[in-house]
Amino acid sequence: MNNLSMLTDLYEFSMANGYRQTINDEQGVFDIFFRKVPDNGSFVITAGLEQAINSLQNFHFDQSDVDYLRSLNLFQDNFLNDLLDFKFDCQVSAIPEGTPVFPREPLLTIRGPLLQTQLFETLLLNILNHQSLIATKARRITYSAGDRPVMEFGARRAQGPDSATYGARAAVIGGCTSTSNVLAAEKFGIPSAGTMAHAWVESFPDELTSFEKWAQVYPDNAALLVDTYDVLKSGVPNAIKVFKELKAAGHQPVGIRIDSGDISQLSKAARKMLDDAGLPEVKITASNALDEHVVASLLHEGAPLDNFGIGEKLITSASSPVLSGVYKLAAVIKDGQTIPKIKVSASREKLTLPGLKQVYRLYYPGTQNAFADVIALADESLDQPITVVKANPLATQREQRIEKFDAVPLQVQALDGPKLQTTLPGVFDIQKYSQQMLTQIPAATKRLINPDEFPVYVTTKLAALQESLVEDAAENE
Numbered sequence: 276m277n278n279l280s281m282l283t284d285l286y287e288f289s290m291a292n293g294y295r296q297t298i299n300d301e302q303g304v305f306d307i308f309f310r311k312v313p314d315n316g317s318f319v320i321t322a323g324l325e326q327a328i329n330s331l332q333n334f335h336f337d338q339s340d341v342d343y344l345r346s347l348n349l350f351q352d353n354f355l356n357d358l359l360d361f362k363f364d365c366q367v368s369a370i371p372e373g374t375p376v377f378p379r380e381p382l383l384t385i386r387g388p389l390l391q392t393q394l395f396e397t398l399l400l401n402i403l404n405h406q407s408l409i410a411t412k413a414r415r416i417t418y419s420a421g422d423r424p425v426m427e428f429g430a431r432r433a434q435g436p437d438s439a440t441y442g443a444r445a446a447v448i449g450g451c452t453s454t455s456n457v458l459a460a461e462k463f464g465i466p467s468a469g470t471m472a473h474a475w476v477e478s479f480p481d482e483l484t485s486f487e488k489w490a491q492v493y494p495d496n497a498a499l500l501v502d503t504y505d506v507l508k509s510g511v512p513n514a515i516k517v518f519k520e521l522k523a524a525g526h527q528p529v530g531i532r533i534d535s536g537d538i539s540q541l542s543k544a545a546r547k548m549l550d551d552a553g554l555p556e557v558k559i560t561a562s563n564a565l566d567e568h569v570v571a572s573l574l575h576e577g578a579p580l581d582n583f584g585i586g587e588k589l590i591t592s593a594s595s596p597v598l599s600g601v602y603k604l605a606a607v608i609k610d611g612q613t614i615p616k617i618k619v620s621a622s623r624e625k626l627t628l629p630g631l632k633q634v635y636r637l638y639y640p641g642t643q644n645a646f647a648d649v650i651a652l653a654d655e656s657l658d659q660p661i662t663v664v665k666a667n668p669l670a671t672q673r674e675q676r677i678e679k680f681d682a683v684p685l686q687v688q689a690l691d692g693p694k695l696q697t698t699l700p701g702v703f704d705i706q707k708y709s710q711q712m713l714t715q716i717p718a719a720t721k722r723l724i725n726p727d728e729f730p731v732y733v734t735t736k737l738a739a740l741q742e743s744l745v746e747d748a749a750e751n752e
């Protein structure tokens with residue numbers, strides 16, 4: 276990854292320079308969390324931690340960066356000179372990639388010199404918001420597709436090269452099995468996959484010739500696009516001719532792709548034609564502006580589809596294109612003393628959770644069935660029974676007693692200075708872990724429409740700290 280240290284909002288530099296001139300000896304603790312799940316879902320799949328960690332480990336400023344910042348005539352020399360010697364000196368803990376997470380949970384916590392922690396806000400949010408958004412969308416789509424493979428086809432419609440490449444990574448975390456994006460495939464060890472475009476078919480005098488030539492070049496990888504002219508009158512009959520010739524020559528035909536029209540009716544008719552021709556092994560791929568709802572509708576209608584190629588709606592999360600993760604100050608540390616901090620704004624919904632924290636997933640004892648998450652202060656132990664309070668400050672029913680549970684902490688140490696404290700698994704290991712974590716949460720929280728809310732609580736100690744800081748803030752007004 277390039278050095279992205281300058282990818283930040285100007286005000287981060289303005290504040291960092293300001294800290295350098297004022298409270299330079301203080302440390303900051305920031306949490307990343309979100310309040311709202313895209314597409315009115317109930318969970319987000321975390322993604323992007325590896326790139327976030329890499330960007331922090333490589334964080335530095337070149338002379339040209341500092342020269343540029345100097346040219347703004349905004350910052351003092353001591354700050355600018357320090358930037359040339361920037362050494363990452365923070366601790367990071369985070370919830371591993373692929374974990375299903377819920378509103379208000381600290382996904383990543385960073386603690387270190389206030390000046391440094393402030394500078395990372397924009398970049399960390401940019402990376403984690405993007406990849407988590409796409410991983411979450413991919414999970415919705417692959418949930419609809421069931422065990423049918425979903426190929427990520429979005430590079431041409433992604434919002435720029437990075438969205439295409441890191442979006443493909445996130446799509447695999449969310450369950451996609453391959454990508455047409457060769458750069459992403461190479462970079463992240465994802466199988467590259469693809470068929471052919473209409474241009475191939477149009478380039479030859481007729482469709483049959485185009486299929487034959489393809490089969491000559493790729494006898495063991497012939498997936499034919501059958502909708503350039505007429506799917507049922509020419510595309511499928513021509514594909515059948517070519518597949519029969521391939522089979523006679525000892526090759527295994529792969530499949531057809533349908534990219535327009537009523538995919539349900541066309542695939543049913545195509546399946547029948549292929550089966551009647553003795554080609555039951557030939558697979559049918561669907562593409563064309565698919566999303567989780569179209570996929571669900573097609574399968575509900577009984578469309579005999581074997582796999583999907585999905586681009587624009589996935590790579591841009593078109594129906595819900597923003598994950599509004601935020602980066603909020605939870606504490607400052609001064610002379611070894613931790614001073615919890617809170618943001619109290621006009622809307623109570625935006626109250627932040629103060630202090631150093633950990634988030635736990637609670638399971639019914641002795642099972643893998645999770646029933647709630649609890650956010651606690653880092654120095655608390657979760658004794659049983661426990662009284663907890665809804666983390667959403669707008670919730671009406673507040674206190675709840677939980678008798679028995681197994682608690683598993685979700686955040687792990689990720690960085691101690693630039694030194695890595697955890698493993699960074701490959702994308703398919705993350706995908707597998709994610710699928711396993713998803714089996715642990717209730718089915719009703721995973722449905723696409725009107726999912727149940729998974730309960731997220733805070734301990735009464737954390738709730739009391741939050742209330743006391745709200746009262747302090749009111750007195751200071």
Ligand SMILES: Nc1ncnc2c1ncn2[C@@H]1O[C@H](COP(=O)(O)OP(=O)(O)OP(=O)(O)O)[C@@H](O)[C@H]1O
Nearest residue numbers: 534535536537538539540562563564565569572573
């Ligand atoms: N049976 C179906 N049920 C629900 N949605 C479908 C069905 N068949 C296709 N779709 C979806 O409907 C949308 C529009 O399909 P339509 O046939 O209008 O494609 P199009 O974009 O006009 O075709 P082309 O790509 O040739 O321009 C696409 O998102 C497609 O995936």
Ligand SMILES: O=P(O)(O)OC[C@H]1O[C@H](OP(=O)(O)OP(=O)(O)O)[C@H](O)[C@@H]1O
Nearest residue numbers: 428534562563564565584585586587588
């Ligand atoms: O629809 P998506 O989910 O993004 O899937 C990828 C699309 O990209 C290709 O189309 P192309 O760019 O050639 O344009 P088209 O829409 O005219 O087929 C392909 O034939 C799919 O339709």
Ligand SMILES: O=C(O)c1cccnc1
Nearest residue numbers: 428455468469470471584
């Ligand atoms: O290989 C394909 O079929 C493909 C790749 C990208 C976009 N649309 C289709």
